[in-house]
Amino acid sequence: MFKFFANIFGYVLNFIYGIVNNYGIAIILFTILLKLIMLPISIKQQKTMKKTTKLQEQVREIQNKYKSDPTRMNQEVMDLYKRENMSPFSGCLSSILQIILVISMFYLVSRPLTYMKHVEPDLINQYAQELQQTEGGTNYQEIGIIRLKAGEDERVNLNMNFLGLNLSSVPSQNYKDWKVFIIPVLYVITSFISTKVTTNLNTTKKKEKKLEPDINDNTQELVKKEEEEIDMMAEMNKNMMIMMPLMTVSIAIIAPLGLALYWLVNNIFMLMERLLLDKFFKSEEE
Secondary structure: HHHHHHHHHHHHHHHHHHHHOOOOHHHHHHHHHHHHHHHHHOOOHHHHHHHHHHHHHHHHHHHHHHOHHHHHHHHHHHHHHHHHHOOOOOOHHHHHHHHHHHHHHHHHHOOOHHHOOOOOHHHHHHHHHHHHHHHHHOOOOHHHHHHHHHOOOOOOOOOOEOOOOOOOOOOHHHOOOHHHHHHHHHHHHHHHHHHHHHHHOOOOOOOOOOOOOOOHHHHHHHHHHHHHHHHHHHHHHHHHHHHHHHHHHHHHOOOHHHHHHHHHHHHHHHHHHHHHHHHHHHHHHH
């Protein structure tokens, strides 16, 4: 499945590259195009996030209203979710798509001759043998071939110079060159900014309501437990939003810089998208 998407993305990226003749610019334009295509899903995701936040407030109100009747309380919560047409798995689609995009893009940037240039496998194998004899091989064979045959064979030629950076470089293999860490560091910074902004957009002040003293201990314990579960889910989501950038940057360190550039540009436009959509939804509500 990932190879299928990498192949499709490769055709689009190669078409853009044919116009601009620069790998870095092609990746930026490809990322913008992909964000525009994914915009309807992003709008739906942000609506779902806002709706979930509002539902949590209503759930707390139901818990307080029916805290003396746990059975009625649970039924009212279930009815609320049914009325609002919400599902516990409503946010899964976006997460699945993100995973597909991450892995598919890794395939694409690590094997650009196969998925982007669609070079014949026999030619790749021939040049791979030459690469083995001259450089002893590399973790990214096709990147090595592009570097080895630069200017010699147009079929495997890619202009990977972008703002003084070589996007074929792998930070873990070129750690003595500080410039290879510019894009990964910028990616980490934008990731944490995006996480902070998203958390602020989807966090509301928790309304603390005291339970009536005449409520039995079992009911109080049930309500408190459900509130703790909601808080725990929110904390888990927050932790995931922090862990994801750390996980992806660990991949960016061992992958060609083209992947980190894609993630960086994606982060910047995702941040702009969330701020604009949030402003739009607020004006719509008003």
